[in-house]
Amino acid sequence: MSMKICSTFIALFAYVAFASPTKLAIPTPIGIDVFSAAEELAEPSETEFLAEEVQTIKPMIIPLRRESVPVKRKGKVVSFKTSYSGVISIGSPAQKDFRVVFDTGSGHLILPSVECGSEACAVHKQYNQSASTTATPINVDGSTVPPGKMCDQVNIGFGTGKVKGELVRDVLCLGEPQQEEQGVTDPSTKDSHCVTIQAVMAIEMSTMPFKNFGFDGILGMGLASLALTKEFSFFDILSSSGRVSEKHFGVFLTEGEAGEESEIAIGGHNPARTLTPISWTNVAMPELGYWLVDIIALRVGGVTLDVCRDGSCRGVVDTGTSHLGIPAPFDREVAKMLTTSAGEMLDCRLADLPELEIELPGMNITLYPETYMRRLPLREDVNVDTAKGVTLPEPGELEKSESSTTTTTPIVLTENDAPGSVPRFCRPRLMPVSMPAPLGPKLFILGEPVLHRYYTVFDWSGPRIGMSLANTQSNLVDRSQITDRIGSLPADMDVYLMQQSTETSSGAQRSTDSNSDHDGDSFSTMQIALEVDSPDHEQYTADDLPMRASFRG
Secondary structure, eight states, rough: OOOOOOOOOOOOOOOOOOOOOOOOOOOOSSOOHHHHHHHSSOOOOOHHHHHHHHHHOOEEEEEEEEEEEEETTTTTEEEEEEEEEEEETTTTTTEEEEEEEEEETOOOOEEEETOOOOOHHSSSBBBBBGGGGGGGGTTSSSSOOTTOOBEEEEEESSSSEEEEEEEEEEEEESSSSSOOOTOOOGGGGGGTTTEEEEEEEEEOOOOHHTTTTTTTTEOSSSGGSSSGGGGGGHHHHHTTTTTTTTEEEEEEOOOOOTOOEEEEEEEEEGGGGGGGGOOEOOOOOOOOGGGGOOOOOOEEETOOOOGGGOOOOOEEEETTBEEEETTHHHHHHHHHOEEEOOOSSSSSSGGOOOOEEEETTTEEEEOOHHHHHHSSSSSTTOOOSOOOEEEOOOOGGGGGGOOOOOOOOOOOTTTSSSSSOOOEEOOOEEEEEEETTOOOSSEEOOHHHHHHTEEEEEEEETTTEEEEOOHHHHHHHHHHGGGOOOOOTEEEBBBSSSSSSSSOHHHHHHHHHSSSOOSSOOOBEEEEEEEOOOGGGGGGGGGSSOOTEEEEO
């Protein structure tokens, strides 16, 4: 594989002690103990300064924008795929307003580089390393790339999509950094929500899914062992810095139909977003780097399915996955149980279907059609599912030029495609998962259908995961009082439900039309493969990389 030459930039780092004045205790005038008073008035140590500062730091609340991208067939909407993103800045002076998915299923900060030539990069904000005084091009081990030398590259595969990138060390700030002061070259020394981090600047990004969404990149929130090294792990760096009072973060995702705004709380959680006490379960196999939990049982309508009877089921709680992932081939059984004829129904979330229950140690996750069903009915001849779901890439697949990772059944007009002739069905938001050990083979991905119902806290110090019924309008509705089983279509959308007229066209025209919108409605930035392409790969050993990573020389 050809190598790019990385230019070296001298980084200027200023290290300033993080502390603020401490309030001094005032002794009472009666019975003064001279030694106690002297002790109280003594100058606090740096540790005491930091301890009191930590107590005053509140969680930073970052609003998340929900993006709903229509999936079309023959130019009309058949489904939606969604993502949630918040704002960060990077570099000095700050390059602002990068939108990233705060993704618990991956381990790195990834932003498109100005050197990227992919279509997906061209439509997004791009990071300019040469414009940052705090940027340093690096190799995997953190060493500076010497002038004129080739640098390490990484290939990262996701549930949908892939990225090739080079590595940089720079300053990342949540939101926008505080007003930059004259002479301060490193915002991480002044702003409690800025850290120096090693990151991936993408020089190639696959069209799917990156071109189709408005977010620019990914901020991995997986455990430190999912990253190349701890220096690439954002929350590990932040939680070790003493700049957060709680080593956890809380995620609130909503469909926003009642005016609710999604958010992530960094350095704590937001109790106002919860309806019930938080229940906790420990992370399983934390050395893998995922927010992985043991799953005891899967039940549909109170009936326990066979998939988890052998005790080997686990699930990744992933903020970057739009669907509920179920291990193949068991996903087919669940999909069949939760699929129903639409009839006159326009909103499938109102379907009268059984509850879906996922039992974990210490808690039960209970989902209803409001969260696990696709909104729009689908014609029998329309397929928006991914071809393979989430699976490891084939050997050499990460190095291929970017291409779509999803396929669908083409729609071809026939003489039978008249009004009312094609049945419509309501189908759940499921995707097959086929991953080998140690993650699989019975791996679930607990994505948006779970996170829409439960406020979720990711505790780094456990590690463990906590869930509370989310304080959303849909969770406050008494389900027994639901009488509307039809609903309505989204406003201002040309929805493809029933063919209203029959037209004839040539075979060439049909082929072009059928393939014009060929992506599915699932989306997953869960990191499933990592390769290092190094000009001197013998300098590293297997112990230097996270599990499942590999070298290419």
